[in-house]
Amino acid sequence: MAPAVGSCLGYVSTERWVAGYLAAVNSGRVTVVGGGFAGCEAAWAAAHLGAEVTLYEMRPTVMTPAHSTHLLAELVCSNSFKSNDPESPPGQLKSEMVALGSVMIPSALRNSVPGGSALAVDREKYAAEVTSLIEGHPRIEVVRREWTPDLAKGEPTVIATGPLTSPSLSDWIASVTGEKHLYFYDAVSPxxxxxxxxxxxxxxxxxxxxxxxxxxxxxxxxxxxxxxxxxxxxxxxxxxxxxxxxxxxxxxxxxxxxxxxxxxxxxxxxxxxxxxxxxxxxxxxxxxxxxxxxxxxxxxxxxxxxxxxxxxxxxxxxxxxxxxxxxxxxxxxGVMHRNTYLDSPRLIDQNLRFGWRGGEEPFPLFFAGQITGVEGYVESGATGILAGINAFRASSSQPLVSPPRTTALGSLLAHVTNSEAKEFSPMNINWGLFPPLPDPPRDKAVRRKMQIELARRSFEDWAAAISFVPALR
Ligand SMILES: Cc1cc2nc3c(=O)[nH]c(=O)nc-3n(C[C@H](O)[C@H](O)[C@H](O)COP(=O)(O)OP(=O)(O)OC[C@H]3O[C@@H](n4cnc5c(N)ncnc54)[C@H](O)[C@@H]3O)c2cc1C
The missing domain is CATH 2.40.30.260 (Elongation Factor Tu (Ef-tu); domain 3)
Structure with missing residues (x-):
């Protein structure tokens, strides 16, 4: 039987988060492009905070080479959301997502199938539930058409179109970022x-x-x-x-x-x-x-x-x-595959906001998901939540936010927005992304426990400071 939401990993339920959130003020309108993991999370977060959201998804009118259904949050390959162990980097990232009101993780828990130490899901039931939650949300309008820049309405916009972004949108992104800053293929060494x-x-x-x-x-x-x-x-x-x-x-x-x-x-x-x-x-x-x-x-x-x-x-x-x-x-x-992604360290800040060239900002533009250079369903969803929160905040003239470097999401963002590597390459959440402890113990297990503990504490402090209800233990 699927575990109840909140019973795994110390997750807190979405309902509790919504109830606990301080009333949003001055909410505006937000556009989200792409109904994958990042786009669904971005739309859900912005809508729950009070924004009126238009979510564009081009399927089924235009399909990608990897998707095969019309469903939002379709898993194109494996049915695993990685480790369920709360003491692991993917476990900590999932805890942070749930505390921020994730739609995809509670749904994954409700639709889980036996997966050993991993959170595995029944892919059809899972995607059907996320689709119904998003389509049923009173502040989200799902528009089934390919988004092109002529549809931009001047409002904060999150682009979350994934590794197989449509060619015409890729062309536009390359034109605003500069061609050398958009990649179409991964050739990553281990x-x-x-x-x-x-x-x-x-x-x-x-x-x-x-x-x-x-x-x-x-x-x-x-x-x-x-x-x-x-x-x-x-x-x-x-x-x-x-x-x-x-x-x-x-x-x-x-x-x-x-x-x-x-x-x-x-x-x-x-x-x-x-x-x-x-x-x-x-x-x-x-x-x-x-x-x-x-x-x-x-x-x-x-x-x-x-x-x-x-x-x-x-x-x-x-x-x-x-x-x-x-x-x-x-x-x-090492991987070698088709993957549309940005040279993010040169283009977006830790709030996932794009810095338009030439100083003019036609509209606040955020990127989220695999297109930012994170790798994986969960990582994509996590950046989607932050982009949704910040798009909402931009729509209501509030300062943008970003979690501390010591959290799992902060560690992922540090790679995406601050990577030192000459050639930026995508990465999933892992121990190497967490900052080293100031005075690390020699024992690896003890060291890692301390890193997760630090991530939890700093996440809770940050979430409390920006008025989110912190995760339950
Ligand atoms: C073949 C393949 C296999 C993969 N296998 C795995 C795996 O096993 N495990 C894993 O964790 N990750 C896997 N990935 C990576 C996976 O795609 C991402 O982790 C995840 O789907 C990224 O989420 P996302 O929301 O950024 O993009 P997606 O989930 O791809 O969502 C993007 C959405 O945007 C839509 N879209 C694109 N352009 C437009 C447009 N112009 N207008 C409107 N909508 C648009 C697409 O139709 C799509 O629904 C795989 C990727 C590929 C290509």
Whole structure:
């Protein structure tokens, strides 16, 4: 039987949140574009706060290549909303969402199916319930048509059109952001937690010692390299969807394809060891995989030039053959897929508000969901809530808000809006996004418990300060 709302993860029910919210004043009108996870959450949040919301969803008139129904909040692939463990990053994010009045998480709990430690749902029942809640909301009008900028009415607008944003809207977004700031394809290398890399094997050095020693280097002997290539060539791969077939771009070829062209092509290419000396041997290794910090705090490192289409389980096995990565904890696996997303750190602020170029603001514009560079249903929904709250606040001349860096949502936003990486790439919620503790205990389990506790406390303080009823424990 599905667990009752509020009985899992210490979630608080939407009803309680609505009842507890201080009456909204001066509410205005808000447009939300896209009826996926982010758009539904944005519309729901803005409407509950008092805004009159128009939600545009182009399906079923115009379909995306991945959706197959007219339902809002359709799950295009897996039916999992990730971990249900309240002590995990996805669990904490879900708790924060519920405390902010989420529509999707309580509905997921009501429509859950056995999923082990994950919150899994009956996809049809789930999407049908969210659709009926949104369509039945007295302050939300659902308009089934593709939104194009000529429909803009000057009111705060949230664009939440996801990884498969319609081509004409993508063109418009590229025109207002600048083309180089809108991406259409992910080619992401795996990322590992810094504290799981074996520092007795890897060393810090940039090639030819140029600039700061920014990279960690994983050395491979000839034998280790051969073993790695054997495993790479034998590894199972993800089958791309029809609309993704054959989309390799020069410069982001999967490493297994490169290895297939010749066993030495990686040691002469992506993993070439030039300008690097292993301090343990005083010599240049046969090949090197470099790790680059993903954030300022150096809590995560991504494997440079390791884009791959290997299945996730295979990635863990293959990359753990690399010296220094034997015990690596992967916080993101490599993916290569169609994904429309913004170069958000250069475009939107921590309130998810877009900074129009040239100083003029035709209307307050917010982005939410996967198009901002978060990855996943839950992460998309979480940013949708914040965009909805802020669109409402913009419509009623109130200051915009954003949760503290120490919360799960704040950590996700820090990646999206403040990432240091030269090439911004999408990410799901994970331990590496949380800020390191000032005086961290050595024990990982204790450290992580403290991080979640800090997230809870800082979220509750923030929610109380902006008049939301904090989550029940
Ligand atoms: C093939 C594929 C498989 C995936 N598998 C998973 C998975 O297993 N697990 C996971 O967590 N994530 C998965 N994702 C990522 C997933 O899409 C996102 O996590 C999530 O759906 C993003 O939510 P969103 O609200 O940002 O976008 P969506 O859920 O995609 O919603 C966007 C909505 O906007 C609508 N829209 C687009 N353009 C317009 C327009 N101009 N006017 C009006 N409406 C418009 C679309 O029809 C759509 O309903 C997958 C993505 C793809 C493409």
């Amino acid at each position: 990322t590992v937690m810094a504290d799981t890399v074996d520092r007795s094997v890897v060393w810090e050095q940039s090639r030819y010692d140029k600039g700061e020693a920014a990279y960690l280097n994983c050395p491979m002997t000839k034998e280790e390299y051969e073993r790695f290539v054997d495993a790479l060539l034998a590894a199972e791969q993800v089958t791309p969807h029809d609309f993704e077939e054959g989309k390799y771009f020069e410069g982001c070829m999967p490493i297994e394809e490169i290895a297939r062209r010749g066993r030495n092509s990686l040691s002469f290419g992506n993993f070439k060891p030039v300008g690097l000396t292993d301090p343990r041997t005083g010599r240049r290794p046969h090949a090197v995989i470099q790790l680059r910090p993903e954030n300022r705090e150096k809590t995560m490192y991504s494997l440079v030039a390791c884009q791959t289409r290997m299945k996730w389980g295979a990635q863990a096995e293959v990359f753990r053959l690399v010296p220094g990565l034997e015990s690596a904890e992967f916080v993101r696996f």
